[in-house]
Amino acid sequence: MNKSRYTQLFSIAAIVSLSLISNTSFGQILHHFQSAETSIELGLGGANLGLQGKINHHWTSSDRLTTMSSLSFSSFWGQIGNYTQYYPSLAALSDISGFRTDNHLRLYSGAKIALFSKRKLQLSAEAYLGGYHAFMSGKHFHERLQINQDYSASQFFFDYGTRFGINYKVNDQIGILATLNNSWRQLGYGYRILPMLYQYNPDNKMSFGLGVTYNLKSE
Amino acid sequence: MKTVVLFKIYIMKHINHLLLLLLILSLASCSKDTLEVLPENVLEIESVHTGEAYQIQVLLPENYDESRSYKVAYILDGYYHFDYLRQEFTEQPYLDDVIFVGIFYRDYPLPIARGSENESISTLINNSGEISRLRTVDFMYPQNLDGTGGGGLRFYDFLKTELIPLIDQTYSTDTNNRTIMGHSFGAYFVMFQMFEFVDEPLFNNIVCLDNQFWWADLHLMDMAIAAFDNQTVLPFKLYMGAAQFANFDTNSLINEFLERLETANPNGLEYKFERYNDGHSFSAKNGFQLGLKYIYNE
Numbered sequence: 001m002n003k004s005r006y007t008q009l010f011s012i013a014a015i016v017s018l019s020l021i022s023n024t025s026f027g028q029i030l031h032h033f034q035s036a037e038t039s040i041e042l043g044l045g046g047a048n049l050g051l052q053g054k055i056n057h058h059w060t061s062s063d064r065l066t067t068m069s070s071l072s073f074s075s076f077w078g079q080i081g082n083y084t085q086y087y088p089s090l091a092a093l094s095d096i097s098g099f100r101t102d103n104h105l106r107l108y109s110g111a112k113i114a115l116f117s118k119r120k121l122q123l124s125a126e127a128y129l130g131g132y133h134a135f136m137s138g139k140h141f142h143e144r145l146q147i148n149q150d151y152s153a154s155q156f157f158f159d160y161g162t163r164f165g166i167n168y169k170v171n172d173q174i175g176i177l178a179t180l181n182n183s184w185r186q187l188g189y190g191y192r193i194l195p196m197l198y199q200y201n202p203d204n205k206m207s208f209g210l211g212v213t214y215n216l217k218s219e
Numbered sequence: 220m221k222t223v224v225l226f227k228i229y230i231m232k233h234i235n236h237l238l239l240l241l242l243i244l245s246l247a248s249c250s251k252d253t254l255e256v257l258p259e260n261v262l263e264i265e266s267v268h269t270g271e272a273y274q275i276q277v278l279l280p281e282n283y284d285e286s287r288s289y290k291v292a293y294i295l296d297g298y299y300h301f302d303y304l305r306q307e308f309t310e311q312p313y314l315d316d317v318i319f320v321g322i323f324y325r326d327y328p329l330p331i332a333r334g335s336e337n338e339s340i341s342t343l344i345n346n347s348g349e350i351s352r353l354r355t356v357d358f359m360y361p362q363n364l365d366g367t368g369g370g371g372l373r374f375y376d377f378l379k380t381e382l383i384p385l386i387d388q389t390y391s392t393d394t395n396n397r398t399i400m401g402h403s404f405g406a407y408f409v410m411f412q413m414f415e416f417v418d419e420p421l422f423n424n425i426v427c428l429d430n431q432f433w434w435a436d437l438h439l440m441d442m443a444i445a446a447f448d449n450q451t452v453l454p455f456k457l458y459m460g461a462a463q464f465a466n467f468d469t470n471s472l473i474n475e476f477l478e479r480l481e482t483a484n485p486n487g488l489e490y491k492f493e494r495y496n497d498g499h500s501f502s503a504k505n506g507f508q509l510g511l512k513y514i515y516n517e
Contacts, residue, residue, distance in 0.1 A: 082468040084433050089364035093436050096468060134464060140471035145437055145444070149471040153463040155496050 034058040039211025046102040047078035070108040080138040098138020106130030124165040179209035268376040274325040292398040295405035297321025313516040358408035400426035402503045414442040426510035428460040432472035447483035457490040458510040462502030
């Protein structure tokens with residue numbers, strides 16, 4: 001057996017072992033969480049399309065009010081961001097290709113309040129602390145000037161912000177959720193609040209989410 | 220009585236800590252108040268060249284003395300960058316002999332960014348849009364392939380025949396030591412005027428952050444290549460910066476420019492380049508601080 005075959009077998013064994021460990025660990029920690037959320041995200045700032053998973057620990061829970069802390073992971077992907085793409089006549093003269101990603105880990109705390117007598121509609125407000133890893137990589141070719149540049153960048157950013165949600169309870173187990181995640185990181189810096197710059201910056205993320213909530217156990 | 224004795228013993232035991240705390244509090248109270256622009260130093264120009272009305276804010280050094288002459292640093296996009304840089308001009312000793320001039324659009328203030336009492340989100344959004352349109356016209360030359368921009372030469376005439384003469388007449392300035400600073404489209408303009416008016420430069424020092432070379436099918440790159448090929452003497456001190464998470468083509472083309480600059484190594488040009496671990500808008504503050512330090516203290 002050659003060396004590369006040993007490497008492949010070792011890699012497979014490592015992946016299987018880590019999967020078993022993480023599944024077991026997840027099963028253990030799941031006892032501490034009472035609800036979970038998954039959503040598809042449309043992002044401004046950084047990559048555009050993402051998925052978010054979030055598990056919630058309920059500190060207190062009543063018919064009307066739930067206080068909770070949560071852990072979430074979200075992953076965004078998109079085409080590489082460049083100004084040339086906004087001008088078709090310029091884009092025709094250059095060949096720019098590549099991709100970008102940002103992966104966020106966040107710790108939320110907040111509350112969820114149920115409205116109206118049937119308690120089917122819930123509003124939530126949470127604040128988060130966390131961070132994310134941003135990455136981009138691409139190629140730039142411009143024939144007339146014989147430009148042929150590769151460029152990539154990779155950076156971890158600390159982050160904090162808010163999340164507002166509206167949840168409609170379909171039944172005791174499942175609900176439909178719409179959210180707005182907004183990083184507050186841009187405040188206090190040079191441009192401060194300049195809404196149109198969101199689309200150009202990977203370092204001040206806003207995302208709109210649409211997803212599902214699950215009750216993990218009856219309370 | 221016992222309480223008083225215990226208190227005295229406590230004081231004796233912790234006298235060093237208390238003195239240290241006192242020293243820290245004293246030092247904190249000694250920190251300078253951020254320099255303010257006095258009402259008489261807010262000027263207005265209705266430009267015959269661009270047709271726009273500009274508000275000019277002039278920040279004088281703390282002990283401004285008319286018998287001395289001062290270097291002048293001009294910043295484009297004053298509505299974004301002027302306020303936070305006042306702190307830098309307050310704290311850095313190497314900026315004690317520099318007058319700081321910010322260029323604003325008079326009719327489109329950004330109320331939240333400037334801490335106005337009349338804060339309004341709708342005004343902010345409306346004025347942000349107008350500023351975006353106006354700065355594209357003023358800073359970019361020639362027109363892009365879609366017909367936007369194109370007023371860069373008229374804006375240069377505004378600087379040359381209206382703004383700089385007004386500043387030099389109103390304040391005690393060193394006319395041989397001017398700096399111009401710009402970020403993004405502002406960076407494009409400061410480098411464009413460097414190449415375009417190299418034989419009769421208005422500015423000796425240039426701070427150029429996140430330059431947008433892609434404009435008008437790389438017109439500025441064409442200008443740079445021509446200057447390098449002709450071995451043009453560039454009598455400037457140039458600071459360039461880039462945010463590594465600015466848009467892809469910002470960075471790839473800045474790298475292309477740097478490669479060609481290093482190969483050409485033009486006579487007369489003293490330059491420095493730094494890349495920051497941040498995105499396009501966040502990098503401006505850091506970049507201008509480092510640029511000012513390079514221009515005036517290195």
